[in-house]
Amino acid sequence: RRWTNPAIREAxxxxxxLQRAKEExxxxxxxxxxLRTWIDDEDLHYQHVVKALQTSDPNLAAEVESQGVVRAKFNAWHRHVLQAIENLAGFSGVHGRGSR
Structure with missing residues (x-):
C-alpha cells in the first residue's frame, strides 16, 4: 500500500x-x-441586420445600430483580452478565428 505513504500520496x-490542468x-x-469566432459573427450579423432594415424600417435600423455599437465596444474589449491570451508564451491553441 504505497499510497498510504504521505509523500507518495502527495505525488x-x-x-x-497536472493531468486535469492539461485537459483544461x-x-x-x-x-x-x-469565442473569437462568435464575437466576429455577432458583429457581422448586426451589420447585416441594420443594412436590411434601413429601407424597410429606418427607425428600427437606427435602434439596432445603436445596440450594435454598444455590443461592438464590449466585443472590442473581449478581442483585446483574447489577443492577450493568444500572445502568452505558453498558448498552445490555434490563433485567430475559427469557421462556422
Missing part, C-alpha cells in the same frame, strides 16, 4: 492535478477560438 495528487488547457484553447 499522486500532484500528478492527477486543451478545452480552453478551443473556447478561446470559439
Amino acid at each position: 499522486m495528487v500532484d500528478y492527477f492535478r 488547457i486543451a478545452r480552453l484553447n478551443i473556447e478561446v477560438r470559439r
